[in-house]
Amino acid sequence: MAKMDFPLSEVYGLLETGPVVLITSHVNGKRDVMAQSWHTMVEFEPAIVACVVSDRNFSHELILESGECVLNIPTFEIAEKVVGCGNASGRDLDKFAKFGLAVSPASLVGAPLLDECYASLECRVFDRIPAYELFLLQVVKAWVDPDVADPKTLHHRGFGAFMIAGETARFPSAMK
């Protein structure tokens, strides 16, 4: 997929639908990718995302040490890889190799972009709320494949059941 620079002020539209994201992280030769559904926008500009990453996840220490990560948004085409990432721990194996996830370097952070994801959001840790295992992530650079108009994103319903994004309906709206 050929991803292009995407305006940070429009990032909320990618995330507020609630897709599963694949969070990549990298520090000191260690890397991980985790499947995650517990995130929400909290601010439009700067684009800030609150994201639960438990300290039981291997990614937690990598994000904490590096202060960075990338939120990659997968679609149905790679659902089996997403499920694979969700069922394994990066402590035990290199999930990139195991699931054949091709990567490209990010521009502003050390964590990689996942080539097969239609969107990748480079993030820096802006703040934390340890009581709820929340990282507040500021999106500092966004990449989106402009050819994907209606991405078939995955939306986890629990225990490996995923709702796949359907059609888009448009209404006159004053809402941002």
Add this chain to the structure above:
Amino acid sequence: MAKMDFPLSEVYGLLETGPVVLITSHVNGKRDVMAQSWHTMVEFEPAIVACVVSDRNFSHELILESGECVLNIPTFEIAEKVVGCGNASGRDLDKFAKFGLAVSPASLVGAPLLDECYASLECRVFDRIPAYELFLLQVVKAWVDPDVADPKTLHHRGFGAFMIAGETARFPSAMK
């Protein structure tokens, strides 16, 4: 719709797909209903949801004063009412009357359940993080229509564009 008692331990599966919710609130004769997409689960049990409600929203003062609200999950059938709620303020009009939203009393909180929503989650304010306008809501009672297996939930993409929930795919998974 005939909603039935639903296990609190399974509530996350209703919300982690990222649907638009209609938040109802009620205090001292004032009531409101707002459309909202910025929420995430933060804990399975107790079921705790982090939810952004700005102090610019009329609902903010009602939720703060009462310490309660209900998260109702609408489907495509009432999309026009959802858009209407998102485009109006409860300071100016009674949105329940304006958009013809039928209500029923909740069992544990003062805010009403919306009859046309397939799921309604009675919540108490558990904590707040004012820096990010986050309310931490504990779901204390959940109601779901058992006849709705694959709800056509709405997922906001911005400016009145809504992705409508598509099919569900199931994979073997160790994930909760």
